[in-house]
Amino acid sequence: MIAQDTLTTEEMAEIDHEIALVPVRRAAAIEALKIVQQHRGWISDDSLQAIADYLEISPEELDSVATFYNLVFRRPVGRNIILLCDSISCYVMGYEKIYVQLRERLGIGFGQTTADGRFTLLPNACLGTCDHAPALMINNELFRNVTEHDLEEILDRYH
Amino acid sequence: MTWKKYWTDTTDDMERPLTEHISFDRPCYNLRDYEMNGGYQALRKALTLSPENITNIVQASDLKGRGGAGFNTGMKWSFVPMNGDYPVKYLIANADEMEPGTFKDRMLMEGNPHQLIEGMIISAFAIQANISYIFLRWAYKKAGRLLKHAMDEAYAAGYLGKNILGTGYNLEMYLHTGVGRYICGEETALLNALEGKRATPRAKPPFPQVSGLFGKPTIVNNVETLCNIPHIINNGPEWFKSLGKGNDAGTKIYGVSGRVKKPGLWELPMGVSMRELIEDCAGGMANGYGFRGALPGGASTDFLVKEHLDISLDFKSVAVAGSRLGTGTMIILDDHTCPVGFVHNLEHFFAQESCGWCTPCREGLPWTEKILLSIERGEGKPEDLNLLETHTRFLGPGNTFCALAPGAMEPLQSALKYFREDFERHIDQKKCPWR
Numbered sequence: 157m158i159a160q161d162t163l164t165t166e167e168m169a170e171i172d173h174e175i176a177l178v179p180v181r182r183a184a185a186i187e188a189l190k191i192v193q194q195h196r197g198w199i200s201d202d203s204l205q206a207i208a209d210y211l212e213i214s215p216e217e218l219d220s221v222a223t224f225y226n227l228v229f230r231r232p233v234g235r236n237i238i239l240l241c242d243s244i245s246c247y248v249m250g251y252e253k254i255y256v257q258l259r260e261r262l263g264i265g266f267g268q269t270t271a272d273g274r275f276t277l278l279p280n281a282c283l284g285t286c287d288h289a290p291a292l293m294i295n296n297e298l299f300r301n302v303t304e305h306d307l308e309e310i311l312d313r314y315h
Numbered sequence: 316m317t318w319k320k321y322w323t324d325t326t327d328d329m330e331r332p333l334t335e336h337i338s339f340d341r342p343c344y345n346l347r348d349y350e351m352n353g354g355y356q357a358l359r360k361a362l363t364l365s366p367e368n369i370t371n372i373v374q375a376s377d378l379k380g381r382g383g384a385g386f387n388t389g390m391k392w393s394f395v396p397m398n399g400d401y402p403v404k405y406l407i408a409n410a411d412e413m414e415p416g417t418f419k420d421r422m423l424m425e426g427n428p429h430q431l432i433e434g435m436i437i438s439a440f441a442i443q444a445n446i447s448y449i450f451l452r453w454a455y456k457k458a459g460r461l462l463k464h465a466m467d468e469a470y471a472a473g474y475l476g477k478n479i480l481g482t483g484y485n486l487e488m489y490l491h492t493g494v495g496r497y498i499c500g501e502e503t504a505l506l507n508a509l510e511g512k513r514a515t516p517r518a519k520p521p522f523p524q525v526s527g528l529f530g531k532p533t534i535v536n537n538v539e540t541l542c543n544i545p546h547i548i549n550n551g552p553e554w555f556k557s558l559g560k561g562n563d564a565g566t567k568i569y570g571v572s573g574r575v576k577k578p579g580l581w582e583l584p585m586g587v588s589m590r591e592l593i594e595d596c597a598g599g600m601a602n603g604y605g606f607r608g609a610l611p612g613g614a615s616t617d618f619l620v621k622e623h624l625d626i627s628l629d630f631k632s633v634a635v636a637g638s639r640l641g642t643g644t645m646i647i648l649d650d651h652t653c654p655v656g657f658v659h660n661l662e663h664f665f666a667q668e669s670c671g672w673c674t675p676c677r678e679g680l681p682w683t684e685k686i687l688l689s690i691e692r693g694e695g696k697p698e699d700l701n702l703l704e705t706h707t708r709f710l711g712p713g714n715t716f717c718a719l720a721p722g723a724m725e726p727l728q729s730a731l732k733y734f735r736e737d738f739e740r741h742i743d744q745k746k747c748p749w750r
Contacts, residue, residue, distance in 0.1 A: 185511035243415035245416050249573070286646070287578035289572060
């Protein structure tokens with residue numbers, strides 16, 4: 157199969173940097189997926205094929221890695237990704253209320269993206285800030301002790 | 316900030332080596348601040364000792380792994396071959412903190428990144444490893460930034476890289492950020508993740524100490540474990556033992572989350588009681604909430620209840636009470652929270668995070684979750700409780716490839732024991748009494 161897509165010079169340079177740190181080429185697989193996702197937002201079948209070719213492994217093998225990890229996206233995602241902690245301390249402290257509010261406000265449930273591509277909403281295992289539950293992350297930013305009142309203001313920061 | 320020390324007992328002279336230089340009212344120490352407060356003195360001392368001597372000191376201190384297993388750290392190191400046949404060895408800091416209800420390593424890394432780095436260099440020297448990794452959880456963005464900066468400072472100052480402090484010892488350090496799976500915290504699964512593979516656990520033996528990352532001798536230690544190393548080298552094993560109150564040596568970062576007045580983290584002598592932790596540190600239950608039980612060390616530990624409030628939180632005492640100290644970060648079950656819903660939430664997590672490698676875990680955990688959900692929704696049948704109990708045996712120790720499923724069964728088996736009436740009320744009333 158011939159790749160429909162190729163890696164950019166920049167992506168290849170970043171992957172080369174990771175390959176240099178490991179004894180075998182394929183050991184850079186996770187880093188390569190992260191790099192391409194950073195540039196493209198998600199890992200399409202064509203992107204997957206291009207990375208696999210570059211690492212000299214089969215696309216099936218790379219896909220087994222890509223689909224194993226929670227934060228490698230094999231489907232398109234929105235411009236902003238909301239990760240709502242649904243683990244035990246946040247459960248006790250009422251994350252479900254935040255979820256209901258997010259569903260009503262954005263019209264999407266877990267695993268869905270708003271029609272305008274602004275937000276993707278995902279459940280997330282424990283964010284490790286349990287003394288400030290409930291917690292959520294949007295992109296790289298952590299929000300703690302989230303109340304239904306805060307939520308509107310938090311969402312307004314993302315476009 | 317709840318990370319300040321709320322300890323108000325007659326312990327003003329109490330030593331808190333791990334958090335002495337941590338304050339969230341100011342930025343964390345940079346290299347110069349850290350050095351002015353005694354930083355990297357332990358490394359200077361360690362480099363004058365033989366690697367075997369360091370391992371012996373750590374073994375004699377009785378430091379036990381703070382990631383949950385509680386194995387003697389020095390003994391773990393002593394299994395690494397030291398005869399010169401292995402030119403490549405690895406030291407890895409397990410910073411993939413993902414046990415639900417656990418948030419202590421985040422505090423240590425955000426609070427004093429150089430402490431971890433110094434502990435890692437000494438530990439790597441003890442096993443004569445020349446490459447080290449910090450396997451960091453992706454969600455810990457701030458810790459990642461601070462660690463990267465601290466590593467750059469340590470390289471520039473000659474604490475990392477070639478010929479460290481003129482001793483001829485070389486050590487490279489890399490920061491690896493994961494892409495999220497609970498099983499990466501299992502040390503052999505972590506090795507597969509670092510090799511760019513699916514993070515499924517490996518068969519043991521061979522143990523990683525002999526054949527680990529890329530088949531080379533490897534030590535994987537928890538962040539809190541490694542942060543203790545500089546203090547043990549500075550002050551000696553007898554000092555470290557004297558810090559503990561009961562059966563175990565040293566201090567421990569304990570945590571409490573849930574419906575208490577002041578959730579947070581505290582560095583306390585190993586072996587404080589649950590009552591001291593909940594009442595003195597966390598300020599007791601929040602107004603209007605009563606205590607029903609707690610998971611003492613993260614999601615994969617058995618419930619302890621009121622009759623256990625006075626036991627010491629050390630590895631042995633908690634085991635005698637039928638649970639595990641685990642990570643030492645406690646999750647409280649209050650009397651306004653449905654125990655069935657609580658356990659369903661835990662089993663949902665474990666079912667989702669099962670790596671799928673072995674059948675009992677891959678198939679058994681989703682069934683467990685489904686049965687619990689049907690009980691929670693009022694669709695449970697009386698025989699479901701026996702079925703759940705059967706699962707706690709089928710998925711228990713010895714029947715699965717790694718410790719994930721047995722860990723998942725711990726809160727379930729103890730909930731069936733201590734909160735059985737709550738399960739039965741759901742089935743009798745055909746609804747959740749809390750909703």
